[in-house]
Amino acid sequence: MSGKKNQMTGAKMVVQALKDQGVEVVFGYPGGAVLPIYDEIFLQNEIRHVLVRHEQGAVHAAEGYARSTGKPGVVLVTSGPGATNAVTGMTDALMDSIPLVVLTGQVPTFMIGNDAFQEADTVGITRPCTKHNWLVRETDNLANTIHEAFHVATSGRPGPVLIDIPKDVQFAGGTYVTPEKRRKSHYAPPTKGNPEAIAALAEAIETAKKPILYTGGGVINSGPEASNLLRQLAAETNFPVTSTLMGLGAYPATGDNWLGMLGMHGLYEANLAMHDCDLMICIGARFDDRITGRLDAFSPGSVKAHIDIDPSSINKVIHVDIPIIGDVGSVLTDLLAVWRDRGSKTSKAGLEKWWRQIRDWKRINCLDYTPDKKAIKPQHALVRLEALTKDMDRYITTEVGQHQMWAAQYLGFNEPNRWMTSGGLGTMGYGFPASVGVQMAHPEALVINVAGEASWLMNMQELGTAMQYNLPVKQFILNNERLGMVRQWQELLHGERYSHSWSESLPDFVKLAEAFGAKGIMVSDPADLDDAIMEMVNYDGPVLFDCLVEKHENCFPMIPSGEPHNKMLLGENASTSDAIGSSGAVMV
Amino acid sequence: MSALKIKKGTSKHSAYDLKDPNADVLETHTLAVIVENEPGVLARVIGLFSGRGYNIESLTVAEIDHTGHRSRITVVTTGTPQVIEQIKAQLGRIVPVHEVHDLTVEGPSVERELALFKVAGKGDKRVEALRLADIFRANVVDSTLESFVFEITGTPEKIDAFAELMRPLGLVEVARTGVAALARGAL
Numbered sequence: 001m002s003g004k005k006n007q008m009t010g011a012k013m014v015v016q017a018l019k020d021q022g023v024e025v026v027f028g029y030p031g032g033a034v035l036p037i038y039d040e041i042f043l044q045n046e047i048r049h050v051l052v053r054h055e056q057g058a059v060h061a062a063e064g065y066a067r068s069t070g071k072p073g074v075v076l077v078t079s080g081p082g083a084t085n086a087v088t089g090m091t092d093a094l095m096d097s098i099p100l101v102v103l104t105g106q107v108p109t110f111m112i113g114n115d116a117f118q119e120a121d122t123v124g125i126t127r128p129c130t131k132h133n134w135l136v137r138e139t140d141n142l143a144n145t146i147h148e149a150f151h152v153a154t155s156g157r158p159g160p161v162l163i164d165i166p167k168d169v170q171f172a173g174g175t176y177v178t179p180e181k182r183r184k185s186h187y188a189p190p191t192k193g194n195p196e197a198i199a200a201l202a203e204a205i206e207t208a209k210k211p212i213l214y215t216g217g218g219v220i221n222s223g224p225e226a227s228n229l230l231r232q233l234a235a236e237t238n239f240p241v242t243s244t245l246m247g248l249g250a251y252p253a254t255g256d257n258w259l260g261m262l263g264m265h266g267l268y269e270a271n272l273a274m275h276d277c278d279l280m281i282c283i284g285a286r287f288d289d290r291i292t293g294r295l296d297a298f299s300p301g302s303v304k305a306h307i308d309i310d311p312s313s314i315n316k317v318i319h320v321d322i323p324i325i326g327d328v329g330s331v332l333t334d335l336l337a338v339w340r341d342r343g344s345k346t347s348k349a350g351l352e353k354w355w356r357q358i359r360d361w362k363r364i365n366c367l368d369y370t371p372d373k374k375a376i377k378p379q380h381a382l383v384r385l386e387a388l389t390k391d392m393d394r395y396i397t398t399e400v401g402q403h404q405m406w407a408a409q410y411l412g413f414n415e416p417n418r419w420m421t422s423g424g425l426g427t428m429g430y431g432f433p434a435s436v437g438v439q440m441a442h443p444e445a446l447v448i449n450v451a452g453e454a455s456w457l458m459n460m461q462e463l464g465t466a467m468q469y470n471l472p473v474k475q476f477i478l479n480n481e482r483l484g485m486v487r488q489w490q491e492l493l494h495g496e497r498y499s500h501s502w503s504e505s506l507p508d509f510v511k512l513a514e515a516f517g518a519k520g521i522m523v524s525d526p527a528d529l530d531d532a533i534m535e536m537v538n539y540d541g542p543v544l545f546d547c548l549v550e551k552h553e554n555c556f557p558m559i560p561s562g563e564p565h566n567k568m569l570l571g572e573n574a575s576t577s578d579a580i581g582s583s584g585a586v587m588v
Numbered sequence: 589m590s591a592l593k594i595k596k597g598t599s600k601h602s603a604y605d606l607k608d609p610n611a612d613v614l615e616t617h618t619l620a621v622i623v624e625n626e627p628g629v630l631a632r633v634i635g636l637f638s639g640r641g642y643n644i645e646s647l648t649v650a651e652i653d654h655t656g657h658r659s660r661i662t663v664v665t666t667g668t669p670q671v672i673e674q675i676k677a678q679l680g681r682i683v684p685v686h687e688v689h690d691l692t693v694e695g696p697s698v699e700r701e702l703a704l705f706k707v708a709g710k711g712d713k714r715v716e717a718l719r720l721a722d723i724f725r726a727n728v729v730d731s732t733l734e735s736f737v738f739e740i741t742g743t744p745e746k747i748d749a750f751a752e753l754m755r756p757l758g759l760v761e762v763a764r765t766g767v768a769a770l771a772r773g774a775l
Binding site for chain 2: 123127128131132133135152186187311314315316319
């Protein structure tokens, strides 16, 4: 190596740049095209590397890490299959706006395009599933690109970025630049909202008689201060608050103004309030189809305001009257200042009537279920889990399906960054590796993955990772021996023809746990449930909790596809025949 | 704030009908997209259009500032007003995109396209082709005793018109560049 300042190999630059970006943990899996970087990782002790068992697991673990800390997650995988295995995770992160920096090895530059061993067009494959990606062909550009990658991943609407690094670029020497000295980036999405639009919203707040705050993952992505501001806004205006799946925890579940989650499996009162409101303030959410239901009947009588940092989210699906492009935290700061300056006015009489109406809806008690003496109802399992763990330092991840919706309904989140779930992409297999990532970030906390047996099996290999790094993640599996949500839709839509929605040849989960050296607990009697949960919580190590639940329970409330909010199906009194028309059946 | 009239018993409309059912008017817009001239930037723009199901009527791209690493992509696209707005917002979101201009709404603009026409024929048809080319101010850039290659620039409509006239006169092949456009005026 020459005596010139900041000269080093590309591989060393990668590790140096990660250190300079404050990275503490990297989730990865080695392979031929990243060996020089792994060599540099071997030679240092500042960055911890977590060896996953599959690259998809690395990306989901990084997502869990990112979502529970607010920091970007970092992934390191090899070329070809390493990169293609990471695609699902990156798509998941893109849909849910999770900041990730994914580093992939690539065959040497002179072999690119020759169908070399373990070559894939990684930047081509990942272009639509990353916020941005780079193929670095010169070592001198490497450090700058890595710094830019962190900037892009975490600025504006966060998302995953990928840097593809050919092996010869890792071996070659070049000049390292620090984050402070890097080339100035032109990428700088505005964060401050338009003052006129904010004033218009403040005015609308003063006169609204039936307002609602419809909040989403953007509040959490904006940082803890945004959640704090949301709480102030709700408390001072006395407006009711609902949230998407992604936004749970931004407003506390124990808060006075909380209506619960909205959407397809949201609470009755939340959806009815959305339908009937006269002022909808959408904060960091995006009018997803799980939220809106039938578009032409979505909240027909309301003035809609939309705060979002991504201009393409505004007017994409629903026309809004007051669009505000900006960071949630910044916009709420300005909004509160303007509204307070104007005298902190609201329509007290209107609100009183509105809350009376909402209390009437709440009396429906839409999450009511009939407990069973013999079989554990999945809802009951979650109610007990909530009762026994809600006061602990607790983080929840989930897989995807019925259990996910029940977890969102029955578990309460009082702080942001405590709830990690795959919302946009709906990735089965997300929750277990995500719980590994969360536990890495919070070693002392209780990390529970609420799972279904089918989802859990999709990334079960990560039990090896949990064991290797002593991560005491609790896998709370609601085992109904079915792909529960698929089975539910087949019951409602496809004439009870249960095509391939049962989980045959399931493993003995207790033995499976023991094979990895983890603890397995099986429970099937409701009378044993509490003790079993406490045994899981108190065990110092990974636990597979095989909770055998009622096999045919459906997840309600439910807005069938193609129906508006006010046509919800409720649990106890729901008639499931002809629930969904034939044209609704084409939708998922 | 008037309540929408909701038809009873229909479940045709859902969140999957992402287009505004009331705005089925298709508009054609010319967008000028100034991008960082880096590998893959054109693929990002094209991938956006194909991935989200937008139309491309024509597309031209070339570097316009070598030292500043800038290229200009001119896209002619059609869609409902809501879709056009969405296309612009989505283009603006691409990291190496610096500016997105909708020349159709930002004021008067000039649009030009270059085309090459190969026309083969003998006798009267050959004379007529040459006469019409003269009227359209097309240049002859290649000639044999039995063919011409004409070069013509103009609006897409002018080129369409020329193509219509050449067809009965022995049109063999056409190459068109797609539209390049600039806003009129000093800025």
